Amino acid sequence: MPEGHSVHRIARQFARHFVGEPVRVSSPQGRFADGAALIDGRTMTDSKAVGKQMFLEFDAALWLRVHLGIYGAWDFSGSITQDATQRSARGRMGQTNMTGTDPDAAPDARTTVVGGHEASLSSIGAPRRTRLRMAEAEKESVIDDAALAAFPPEPVGQVRVRLLTERAVADLRGPTACEVLDAQGVQRVIDALGPDPLVDDADAGEERMLARIRGRRVPIGLLLMDQSVVSGIGNVYRAEMLFRARLDPHVTGAALPDDVIRDLWRDWRYLLGVGVETGQMLTMDGLDEEGQRAALRNRADRHWVYKREGLPCRICRTTIALEIAAGRKLYWCPSCQAGV
Incomplete structure (x- = not known):
């Protein structure tokens, strides 16, 4: 999608x-x-x-x-x-x-x-x-x-x-x-949607996303895919954002400190901007020139965990896990993403 x-x-x-x-x-x-x-x-x-x-x-x-x-x-x-x-x-x-x-x-x-x-x-x-x-x-x-x-x-x-x-x-x-x-x-359609970093004021959007996650006893891995919580995040960005934040996808919104939720919004603003600029869901930072070329050419070189099930984590070498969450594939590292 x-x-x-x-x-x-x-x-x-x-x-x-x-x-x-x-x-x-x-x-x-x-x-x-x-x-x-x-x-x-x-x-x-x-x-x-x-x-x-x-x-x-x-x-x-x-x-x-x-x-x-x-x-x-x-x-x-x-x-x-x-x-x-x-x-x-x-x-x-x-x-x-x-x-x-x-x-x-x-x-x-x-x-x-x-x-x-x-x-x-x-x-x-x-x-x-x-x-x-x-x-x-x-x-x-x-x-x-x-x-x-x-x-x-x-x-x-x-x-x-x-x-x-x-x-x-x-x-x-x-x-x-x-x-x-x-x-x-x-x-009416727009009112039912969560904030979009390219549409909403940055600060107001952050507050809206915080309000829609705070106190929810729903896993953050599901909340990020809920378009009424925040707009535009799909399966790729969900997996990558959670890894970048080192968040366990099963932790509920209610268990997350406000600053963690705010950081998720700010990272989504950043990644969305990169996606619009390059046309690619490029989620790995700090790449050298050769790494950037490879990432822009090939999805396998562009993501931390997405579609890397069974492969070693790029950080800790733990095997990347795959499970089905609400009918969608969820990719994550059980070691790097072990906590809040």
Whole structure:
């Protein structure tokens, strides 16, 4: 399931290529035809993410709410540019080195700081149509395809919603939620969510998260995945944050000192920022130049415990454990994470 950084990156793609443009909205699959008709032809006026939820605003104060869930993905096509820093990794993040720099250079040489310039997805020279799939960041891919000369391309597969401007198209597949809401409906959804470090004031968000964990007799490993407690944390960030804090995932919220909860919020702010900047859930600090290159290329070199069950802990060499908690896989080190 996409975690918070992925959804924020998708929202930025819409802000860059769709906001301010009239948009033709259709449902090639047919399952969202009524909803599409409500916003078809309207101008997109805003794009934002809160945790794992994304909201696209159209004039007349109508919003398209999308929650990708486990199987959802957006495919972008047309004259589009990549979200800042998405080219920072090779392999799963992109099929080619789009910047024209040395592919073995240090990550910073190929990484664009968020808010800086963005390179085109098309090749240097005459623009070519390009496709970009954005879902869970581990599966993000770029396809520079000369066959996309015809625009817009025909929908492929079960496309729930197609958003089309003169220059760009976005196809939505397999979402858990897809609906048109008014402003009050959007606010009700947001009110039910926990704080998001990229949306909420840092101090106010910290207090909200503290209030929603303090006194709860629920394991912290479950609370961090509860989107009403804090927004955007999924299975990867949950496992990694708990290891970074050396917290036993079974300790309840009620047993945690306030300063530990505050530290979790601050670490989530930090990791979310890194995720949005690099497009990767990079959770290991203090890596040298070679380690950074390896981490950006390969998930196996980027995490402390996630998907490392049966392998020795990177710190103490204890075997990383795997268990099922509320239907999701939980990875942790029984030695490093032995206490509060």
